[in-house]
Structures are given as C-alpha cells and as structure tokens.
Amino acid sequence: MATLVNHPDEVKIVSRRFGQGAANIDRYLELDGYKAVQKALELGPDGIIAEMKASNLRGRGGAGFPTGLKWSFVPKESAKPKYVLCNGDESEPGTCKDRLIFEHDPHSVIEGAMIAAIAVGSHAAYIYIRGEYRYLLEIMQKAIADAYAKGFAGKNIFGSGYDLEVYWHGGAGAYEVGEESALMESLEGKRGVPRIRPPFPAVVGLWGGPTVINNAETLASVPHVLLMGGKAYAEVGVERNGGTRLFSLSGHLARPGVYELPLGYSLRKAIYEVGGGVANGRQLKAVVPGGSSTPCLKADEIDIALDFDSTMKAGTMLGSGGIVVLDDQTCIVKFALRTIQFYRHESCGWCIPCREGTDWLQKSLKRFHAGGGVAKDIDNIRYLAENMLGRTFCPLGDAAAMPILGFVKKFREEFEAHLDGRPCPFGQHDAPHALPVLSH
Amino acid sequence: MADATQNVTLTVNGKTITAAKGTLLIEACKQNGIEIPAFCYYPGLSLQGACRMCLVEIEKMPKMQTACTTPVAEGMVVQTETEKVVQARKSTLEILLANHPLDCPVCDAGGECELQDMTYKYGAGESKFIDIKSHRDEQQWSPVIFYDRPRCILCYRCVRVCGEGMDVWALGIQNRGQGSVIAPNQGGKLDCEDCGECIDICPVGALTSSTYRYKTRPWEMTHTGTVCAHCADGCITTVGVRRSDTGSEIVRCDNRDRSGLNDDFLCGKGRFAFDFASSKERVTTPLIKRDGKFVAATWAEAVELVAARFKKAGASLGVIGSNHTTNEENYLLQKFARTVLRTNHIDHHRTADYPSFARAIASSKAQTASLKDVAAASAVLLIGGNPSEEHPFLAWQLRTAVRQHRQKIYVVNAAPIKLKKQAAHFLQVTSGKEGEFAAAFSGDAAALAHLGVDTARFDPFTAALASESSLLVVFGSELRGAGIDKLVATFAPKGAKFLCLGDYANSRGAADMGLFPDLLPGYQKAENSGLALPQMLDAAAAGTFEALWVVGANPAARHADVNAFAKPFLVVQDMFLTETAQHADVFLPASFAYEKAGTVTNTAGDLQRLKKASDVHGVKPDFEIILRIAEKMGADINALVPFRGYTSADAGQSRGPQSGEADRNAVFTEARGLEAKTSPLDPTITLEEIAQTVPGYAVSRLKLLAGEAQPTTLVQIDPAGIASHSELIVPARNGLYASGTLGGYSETLRAMGATHRAAEPVGAD
Amino acid sequence: MKFSDQLEARFAGMITHYPARRSLLVPFLLYSQDEYGYVTDEVIAELSRRLEITELDIRNVISYYSMLRTKPAGRFNVQVCTNICCLLRGGEEMLAHAREKLGVQVNKGITPDGMFSVEEVECIGACSWAPAMQVNYTFHENLTPEKIDKILDDYRSEAAHK
C-alpha cells in the first residue's frame, strides 16, 4: 500500500523483492526464497554464525549491535527452550521501513528468523508486529500458514529432521514495547515494562529461556547474507558496517520515501540527491539522522557517512535509519516540544528520571513555546535532559533526553528568541488559551 | 540469594569489605555502614531498579549501576559518594519533587517520610520547576485505606507487599508514564484483607489509614513497642499514644518497631483494631448493682464489697480467668484462688488442647517449636487450622519461606485453605478426622479410611513427606487428646518440632499458668480437682455457688443458661459491660494489654514482654485489682507477691482522678528508674516466681527485658496425670475481622468486616 | 460469557502458540475490541477465568496499551498522526480539519450518529508518506484537507450502504 520509490544510487538487497509480489510464497520461491534456510541447515550453527560475523551485519533496530556476535552469546546447552523473537514493533518516529518489508517480503523475515533459530538451536520463533500494522499482521499470518503448508515450518523442516515452529504476534500500541526486554514482557501478556539486566535475553529471555531478539530488517537481511556469502555482503558497506540498510527519508524533502543505501553513503547525498533536496526551494536547517531519539545535525554538519561509527563520531547516531529533514521555516522549539510529547506519552512510567523528566520537559517546553518562557528555563531544560542521560532504567530515558539536549545546545538562539513573551518567530506558537498557569 | 558459605571481597569508597556471595551491593554496603539511598528497594521483596536513587559508580562499567540489583562480585571497585553519584541522587529528587505536593505540614507522613529525609540529606532544596503540578483527587479505597496519587512516588512497594508478601494481589499499576497510578482491584475500591501493610511500607504519605490520618503529628506521640492484643501469634506492634482528656489515646499501631519476631509484618487487626480502648462503651468507674441497676462506686467501696462477699463464699466460689490477661496476672489469680480463697474451681476458655500437647511433648521428649523456627524450616506439615485467617503472621512466615527458600509445605486440611496455593502437597481429609492423619501415616488402614482419602492421593503425599529430613509440625485445634499424642509420637523420632495453634494473645500463657481445676502452673497435677468451666456454670445455675469471679472473660457469650450468672454473687473485671458483665453485682473496670506491663506467651510458647503504652483514668490492671481484693480480705500480700520491703497494696495506686490521690510511689520510683524493684505491683517479681515454678519458663531475663522473644519449653513437665479433656476445647475461630468480645467493641474492625467477605463466625472468648 | 464464533476460533487458535496461556492476552484483547467496540467488562471477566489471572491484572495490561480502550469509540476511529514527520508536513492542520469537519473533540466524544471519533496519535509508521492517518486499521497517507473530506465522506456513504 505504501508507495515505493527508486533512486539509481540504491543497492537493492533487502528490498530486492519489493513490488514483485513476493508476499506470495510461490513468487517468493521463484525469487530465491527459502534457499538460504536450506543452506543454513547444511552450514549448521557454527557455519551460520561464522558467515554472520563475516558479514558485519549490525542490528537495524537502533543500537547497531553486531548480529553474529549476539547470536554467539546464546548458550549451546539450555534446560529451557530457546527462542527467536523478531522485533517488528517499529515505532520510532521517522521510521517506516519494517513496514515495507512485512508488506512486500514477509517470507524474508520468516526465513531470517528460521536461520537465526537454527544458528542458536531454537525450535520456536515469534514475529511480533505492532498493533497498528494490522494489515501486515494479516499478510504475515498468511505467509506463515503458507510456509507450514509447504512443510518449510513445523516438524521436520525441509526433511532435515529439525523442528521449527513459527508464530505471529500482534501488539496493541506502545513504543516502549520495542525495547527488547519490554518486548518479551509484552509477548508474555504483561505491561511493557523492561526487565532488569543482567541477565540479558540471550541467557534468560522469553519465558526464562535464552532468546535472540532482532529487528525485522536485520532478520530480513540474514537470508541475503547467506545467499551472497558473509564476505560479499560486508563489502557492500564499509569497515565494520556491512551491507545496506533501508533509510526512511521524511520531512521537508522533495522526494521522501524509503531507500536502500549502502552503509557509509553520504548523508548530504541522501538528502540532496536521493531525497531530492529540501522541498519548495527552501534551505536546510537541521537533520535528525536516525529516528527521533538521535541528536540533530545542523545544516553544516551533514558531510558525514551514514554508518554507525561515523554518526557516532559526529555526536549522533544512525539509530533506526529514519532521516527527518527540517527546513529553515521550522521552529526548533516546537519540534522539540513535539518530540518530548511523544516520549512523555510513551514512557512506561517505571523509573523516576524518565517518567517525571519527560513530564517536566514537556511542561516547560509547552509553556516556553506558548510564550511563557523565562530565561532560566533554557538552562533548566538542559540541566534536566543532562540529568536523565544514563540514569534511567532503560534507554527510553536517553532517547527522550538526547534530542532535546541537542536542540538546546545547537539552537539556543532560537530558544532565546521565544523569551519575554515574544511570539514564535515562525508563527507556530500555540493559542494563548493553551498557556498553562504558572505557579511561581 | 546470598550464599553464606562463600564470601567475596570488594572495595567500596576505598574500604575493603567482604560479603556473602550473591549479596546485593546495597545490602553489603549497609552491613558495612555505608548507606545507599533507595525508595523502591525493599529487603525480601522482588527487585525493581525503578527509583534510580541507588545508582553508584562501579569500575569498568561505563554507566552508573543500581546497587539494589547488582550482586557483589570479587574484586569489584565501587564508589558511592562521587560527585557524579551525588548529583544523580540530587537531580532524581528534584525531578521527583517537581510533581510532588509540598504539603508536608499536613501530610500524615510529615516527619517520618523517606522522601523528606532524603531531600534533607541529599539536598534538592531549591526548586527549578515552575509549572503547575499534576493533580488527582484523593481516593478512599476501603474503610481503612486512602490513596493520594500526587504524593505517590511509584516505588511499587505496596504492590509487592500486597502480592508477594500477603498473596492478596489487590493492588496493581495502571496507565503508563506520568499517568501511572496504583490501582485497587475493584475499580476504585479494594477487596483485600485490609492488613494495611501497604500503608506502613509506603515511604511517603500516599497511603494513609482512616484510623490515623490527620489526627496528630508523629512527634506528638509516644511510641511503645508491645505485644499485639489480638491473636495468638504475638506480633510486636508499635503503639502510638497521645495525651487526651481520658488520660491518653491510642492513635496508631504499626510495625515500625520491627524488633519483634514479626519484623515488619502486622495484620489488619493488629494495625487497626485498637479503637475499643477509647470506645464510648468503655467503663472507667467501678459499678455496684443496687436494685437491679448499676451505680457508680469508688474503688474502695467496690473492693470492700467484693472482699466481704468472697470471704462469705469461702470455697463456694468459682473463678474464671482469661486468655488476654498477663502471665503474672494469671499466675497471681490462681495462686490467690488456691491459697487464699482455697478453691480449686478455676478454669478458662480453652481454645486448644495445650495440656495434651504438654503431655505428648514431655512423654516423647519431643521439641516444641518457636515461631522463629517457622521461617527457617525446610519443610512444614500443617494439619488443621487456617493460618491465613486465624494466624496471619504464621501464614506470612510460611509464604515468605516458600518464596525465599522454597520451603515445602504439606497441608492436611478438611478445606482447601488459602495456604493450599503455597503448599507443595495438599491433602483434603474428612472434617473432624484430622487427628487420624498420624495413624494413617503410620500404616493404620482404619485411620486412612476415616480420613476419606484414597491411596492414590495419600501415598504420594506421605512418600514425599517421609523423604523430608527435617520437619516442623504445626497443628490446629482440630487435634486433641490422643490425636496429639499419636502425632507427636509419630514424628518426634524423626526429630520434628511441634507447634500447637490456639486462639488468643495469651491462651497459651493461661494454660501454662495453671488456669485449670486439675492442673497447677506448669501442668502439674493438682491434688484435688475443682470443677471445670461448664460444670462451674451448671453449679452456679443450680444455686450451689455462692459467688462467681470472672476476670477478663465473657463466658455468657457461649453459655445459654442466664441463671449461671444471675444466681451467684457475680464479680466481673473487664473493659465493657459484656454479656457476662451485665449480670454482675460488682463491675471492676480493668486495663487491657496496652495499658499494663507483664509478659504473655504466644501459641508457640514464645515469652514476650508487654510494655505499658497507654493509660486511661479510672481503670486498673487486673494484677492490682486482685491484690486490692486480697489485701482487703486480709491476705498476706508478701506471700502472694514476695517482694522485699513494703507490704501495703496501696503503695502502688494507679494514676487518675478516680483513685483519689496521685500515685506518689509510681512518680517517685519511675523518676529514679526504680520501678522494677520497689513496688508490689511490679509484675517482674511474679515473673521471677514463675521462672522458678513453671518448667520451661526459666528464660534469659536479660534478653526478655531487652525485648527479645524467649522460647519456653514443655520438656521438664511430668506427663503423668495430665488428663485429656477434649470436650472442653471450644476454638474461637476468629477470622481476620473478628477478635472475640474485644473485637466486637472495635468500630474499625466491624467496618472492615462489613465491607469484606462475610466475616467468620465470631467466637467470643 | 461465550465469545462470538470468530473470537472463539481465534482463542482456540492462539492459545496453542504459547507455553504460557496469558501470552495471548494483548493481541486477543485487541481482537475482542474489534468485535465489541471496546474491551468489555464481560471479556475481562471471561479472560480472567480462562487465563487464570486476576481482572486487576488484565486491567493493568489494558491501561498500558494505547490502542486498547474500555469505552466505545466511533464506528470509524479517525487517528491522525501529529508526530514529528507529520508535524513537518501539516499533521496538526489535518487533525484540526478532521475535528472541525466532524465536530467532535479530539480523544473524546463521538459524532451523534455514532459514526466517527477523532484521536491524535503518535507515529504510525507512515513518516515518508506524511501527513498520515489511520481510520480503524486502514492507512491514509499524503493527506490534504480535501483528501480528508473525501475519505470521511466515503466512509459515511459506505456505512449508509451497509
């Protein structure tokens, strides 16, 4: 349903089958489907993990953890059943790529999850899809049923003697459930509150069993790694950042859309060439490079490579690959307010710094943007965000604080321009009735 | 779980410390005098890592770590007071206070609030926050429990203590983020056991009780840790008292003392049901019946009349003692009855067959268990009883032991009692046949048939039970006479310990002190047996008794024939005009547990000290009343209470306008810390005599006075001649919302019972 | 209570997916909501019985997930995203337009005919096609006020035909 776009710079690996009817299992088979899993059965766990390590595939969910290494943490022997869990909760604002995979190539996720399962000796994989993506859940249900019908899933897959069940599971609206330990809680029928770590999921996960959790795109990339060979996959990207990833380009771009670019591709080119540049002839003000939780880059900071290490060096993150472009008419304060509104709404509420910090930030920014700001607010906002960093129970607190800190640091003058009851320079102020009453 | 057999060494703030492997860092630091602040961490409950107050720096870890979730490790290097750590604490408090109402001046927790203390200590004095605080209205969840969301810091202690601790699971967390609230299970209302644990565990004033809220400031109260007046478990409760027109008023009971066996446990009765003490129905002047009506009298008049009538009655006098009065009072009562009144007609309401238990233990040289043993036991056999309802602390201990060290519980019961959930094995047997379990276990086929259990259920149960290497046997009042003998004889050879469950705060003490017509203190056979309670009442109804003396009991609640109380000259010592007291010719207003000193013995035989916490003008402890009667009868007080020196009972008058003069002796001696040595009313003198007379009561006086429960034993008792009188046992079966006659005078307890599931049948004592 | 045949079949199908029964709770609650318009007290009571967890526990879970509700919404629940990507491309105007056109308050209220309710939602995964909304589960993207008018009119007439 979502519109597909193309650009010559794209390297189509994980999106190779998009637009080709691959949700149909027969069509998927024509397009090399379910070959990789058979190869995996031949390779065996050690062989698979070696290929994965060689591929330099890093997690596409946000943290960029090396996938092969993650799988190798799962103990070989376990008294409890092991599980594979596909994270299809895709909720980070700016990110809409897993959606395309589920829509156009659901079997690649199933196949990737199966390969992960074989690699760690698991006999059950769960594919968790966010509740809003109901149509994708239905596509996935059908895909799984088709895979069972062909004997690819269930008992004795491909006649190998290996049993492997594949299940679908739907969420019901909660960003925090994308966090891996909260995801397990949710799948266990509970509130999406993260778990204390250690123990990590690879050791104690779903229902107490060792569990591999990967993002949907990560898993969809896995069959390609095996088909291409780990080394060849790695070579598509740059050092330590193997392969391609799907970038969701959005905001004030002439040609927003989801594009598959090799890791290490230039951010500037992604904006000006792939995305068609800033829309309506405006100028670039800022870019949020990896989903709403990543600190923004100013217009003069975009000459960096899109890979995990380069973005980190630039003081931000590649995150979930959601590139949000802001033009020069955007009010940063307003944008910051909308960002924190999201994190406040999505905080699970478990820990103090996150629950109360996001609330406080929202209140301050709301008042501030509505013209009720006082000078010390700017420092207070910064103080608050700094004091949330690294102190919360799970990374959601960081995800909320980091972008705000970035905005205040990089666009302080824009905050100052809102002071003393002056209206928003971009005319984006809230109606006066939205002004909260002050208690000071 | 900490493993005491293996130690690890780590460095905290440059200091080398050792701790058992598996100990949480926060505990290891505490054991070594290094305090790490925490809200959500609570010993014994599941870990949360939610409040983030305990963040510390650990070498090689890029981020600060929560000390509440990190076990110690060999070579770990920890810093708990760096600038970074201190700033983290401070900012967490600031962030928390942003939405927290600063209504400390009127908040119930003001002065004893962990948030207040931490803010004071870690400094978040200046508020950076200028926006409107989020507000929600306060809610009343039950007759006793209120919740104020704005004050709640969401530490989830209440949720955990209710679920994990109480196994009630009546509290949950709803919504998310800043909208999170603690939610009761019935849409704004609570259906629970009203234990109030959630209130005491709340670090701030978010959960408050109807009995205490907005009544006083904590520093206006005097706090005394004493023994709970209700069931036979003997929890220590901290009684908070403030001055009032009537002398003093109890405003709160809680478990903050934490010095007792019960640590931080207290049930709803212990916590909330103290209001009978200041009930409007309480009588505080002696009453004499003239022309069928009670007329107020002075103590002198009343005591003189009683003494005269007792003299006249001679041995034609029956004495009924109490399950609530202290050991010293019970001991003195029987001594006075036997030596001065020269009657053997003395008895009390028996709720458990302690004499048979004493006989069985002594015959088998078996060991009695202290309540302390329950937590540590690896396996427990529970036959009969219903601890969750009738022995809440025992039930708490069992649950805790299952949770914390996987204690195995074997339940034999006629009903699927609540503890079935924690039980490793459960055996439902025919009601009334619980006593045959031991015989069936030993292979008696007839007994097995009586139990009504087929071998398919019985064999796995007994096989598992037989495999236990150490066992604690706990049994309810269903077991009596020969049933107890068989039980003890069966399991004693395997080294089991035994615990017999009775009903009231000093039921066990009453038995141990010889409130029996045929048994002296320590279950020694009396030369001549007097009449047991029912026979006494029959005799009184038949007019053969001249006088009847009821000390702190209410036999009329269980005895239908009014003549038993109407015919004899009836003297009643009590707090209220109970069913019995209404027939009294003389009513003497008595103090209750929290208003006197002495000792009581819980159902497991643990001896504990009652400390005087409160006082009401006009009433007197039973001990003093007995002595006053004795003195008026011309008895040798020094023989009754062998203290050295003074011999006049008047020397120790209690305070208050009613007594006509100030208690100069008390004032004088108390001021010099001498009370324990100079007054005939000092119960410790009697305790000394008890220690010499009653086998098993020669415990460490030092430890007892220091507040430590001292287990008494039944070992040196002569089992010969202890007869079983199973027919005399009338269990009270007080549930969570009943506490005999006293409970009926607690409005709070009545309200709790009314809103919860149908209260258990009230058995008056 | 007895679930509808369709729900009953779902229950039977899903319960076998998990080693622990309560795992089906979250998706099943959403399916029951699709069936009855919201999560009803009866459903909660029935699930409490079947899954052997307390009703409180189920309510704790329901209140956590933003898609689950215990009160009815309109037959067509118009969920407009105003999160950052939509914001940049007019999400707030779209929300205001939908609200004004339907004459209901955001996040509360249903049109008098019971047809529509309007919700402001967080990112729905349509960032590259912003501004976007979902009507029930159907995505509508690259919105303009005119497009919204047409979409809502289409729903109304679709309902009228049924």
Ligand SMILES: Cc1cc2nc3c(=O)[nH]c(=O)nc-3n(C[C@H](O)[C@H](O)[C@H](O)COP(=O)(O)O)c2cc1C
């Ligand atoms: C608050 C929060 C939300 C997250 N949401 C998602 C998500 O929606 N999808 C996802 O794949 N990973 C998400 N993650 C990352 C996961 O925790 C986890 O790292 C990831 O699923 C691992 O897969 P990968 O190694 O393949 O990236 C989130 C993390 C956090 C802290």
Ligand code: SF4
């Ligand atoms: S989280 Fe809490 S209490 Fe806790 S200690 Fe830890 S932070 Fe604490």
Ligand code: FES
């Ligand atoms: S609620 Fe999870 S980090 Fe705050």
